[in-house]
Amino acid sequence: MPATAGRRTLAILLFLAPAAAPAADAVLHCGKLFDSRSGRMLAERTVTVEDGRVAAVAAGYLPAPPAGGDARYVDLRAHTCLPGWTDLHVHMGSESSAQSYSEGFRLDPVDFAFRAVGYAEKTLMAGFTSVRDLGGEVSPHLRDAINQGLVKGPRIFAAGKSIATTGGHADPTNGYNSMLSHLMGPPGPTEGVINSVEDARQAVRQRYKDGSDVIKITATGGVLSYARSGDAPQFMTDEIRAIVETANDYGYRVAAHAHGTEGMKRAVEGGVTSIEHGTHMSDEVMRLMKQHGTWYVPTIYAGRFVADKAKEDGYFPEIVRPKAATIGAQIQGTFAKAYKAGVPIAFGTDMGVGPHGDNAREFLYMVEAGMPAAEALQAATVHAAEVLGVDDQGVIEAGRRADIIALAADPLEDIEAVLDVRFVMKDGEVFRDPDTR
Structure with missing residues (x-):
């Protein structure tokens, strides 16, 4: 040849x-x-x-x-x-139980840290390769241990201590008696509690000093805090704007816990990246979120979990129980309305309220409420990456x-x-x- x-x-x-x-x-x-x-x-x-x-x-x-x-x-x-999926709302340092409210007085931070190691591995094995931890002093340290290969867990974007107002949802002294309050003194920006624009800027800078990746504020009352109101607004708009502006200086995005309508309006107008929970989201708030490009992270799982647990005597303190019964039961319905209205939605569970590792049940509840399965999966992949502001994951x-x-x-x-x-x-x-x- x-x-x-x-x-x-x-x-x-x-x-x-x-x-x-x-x-x-x-x-x-x-x-x-x-x-x-x-x-x-x-x-x-x-x-x-x-x-x-x-x-x-x-x-x-x-x-x-x-x-x-x-x-x-x-x-x-x-x-x-x-x-790999991303859960945009978890609390890796805790898990709800009937003893949760007393454990804060009986356990040391190291106890919660050891528990978090197991929670992290369960979350990873459930298919969640990234999480955004929205409040907890353990999470930045857990993040670093995972990054160093010391323990198994998802990639963590950690908020560290949430920012609240005096008596607000993330005020760490809620429920303390007068003697404890007197001994400890009023918490301030270092502890994540603010009452002015100046405090707001200092609190963000403290989160930067502490090594946070994202900022979390509690724009309204909450379900599980030891306080009567679950939906009253807890920041003025100028305080939220100061938080967002200062966060932007450090490359941070801001997530806002919010159940009540007025608190959501202030948070959206103040420039937050996402609204978490959104229980009483009105048509006006939905229009504002679409206008501002604000993401909605619904946490249906947590709503259903606390509504069920509110039926159990002794699981929640009596000041918490009515909030859990009324607010928790509404979140899935709000999600359905927001999806139909075209509000941008990303995936989050508020896990730590329920048992870690059970995060994927949120997909079932999203589909049950009317979102096609493909869009629910996108909410935990490409859309979650967009909320985080990263372009190297989710695909x-x-x-x-x-x-x-x-x-x-x-x-x-x-x-x-x-x-x-x-x-x-x-x-x-x-x-x-x-x-x-």
Whole structure:
């Protein structure tokens, strides 16, 4: 055979041969893959991972790396792959129980820290590779321990101590008797309690000093605080604006806990990034949120949980119980109205109110209230990343973080599939693995 003909034959054979997977740390064969940008489910994809990032996503199944080689092969052909989920509202340092209100007086911070280690691992194993912790002094330290590889857990965006007003939802001295209050003195901006524009700026700067990633304010009363009102406004608009302006100087975004209408209006007009809970959200507030591009993080799970627990004698103090019964029961209905109105929605559970690791049940409640499954999944992936202000997660694409999970079934066909997570990878490291060789 002439040399030129041989070269042509070799070129044709190379063209027809199956493409080889690029050199990688891991190769995943996904039976289905959720495209979080389009909300569509794609069939038969190969995902290659290198240095903690997605190196490539290819149609079909590229050849698996040889057994015993450097690259790890994960057979997920019977599974559905998705970007790792983000829960935008958790409290990793606590978990609700009938003893919660007394434990603050009996336990030390180190006790809550040890508990948080277990909560973090449960959350990661449930498919949540990132969380935004909105209030708790444990979370910045837990974040650092996870980043150092000392414990297993999701990537944490930590608020640290929430910012409140005197007597507000996050005033740490609520419920103290007069002797304790006298001994401790009134809390101030260092403790996250403000009463002026100047205090507001100082409180944000203290959160910066403490190493927070995001700012959380309690714009109205709350359900579980030891106080009578669950929805009264607790900041003036100029105080919220001062918080947001100062936060912007440090590259922070601001999340606002809010149940009452007036408090929500002030928070939206003050420039917060997101409204959390939003129980009594009115049509006017919905219009304002759409106008300002304010996100809604509904936390339906927490609402349902506290409404159920309010029926149990002794679970909540009597000052809390009526708030839990009335406010908690309304959140899912508010979510349904906000979704129909076109308010931008992202995923959050307020986990820590309920048991950590049960976060994915929020998907079921979102779908039950009228949101299509694909949009609920987007709320916990691309939309959550947008709320955080990051562009390297929430999608399975080349160059993005290798945060990948796999379910036993397709959640677009049955949303309860989200409760059966079989595979978890965060930053290219496998934490839960069904079948490997």
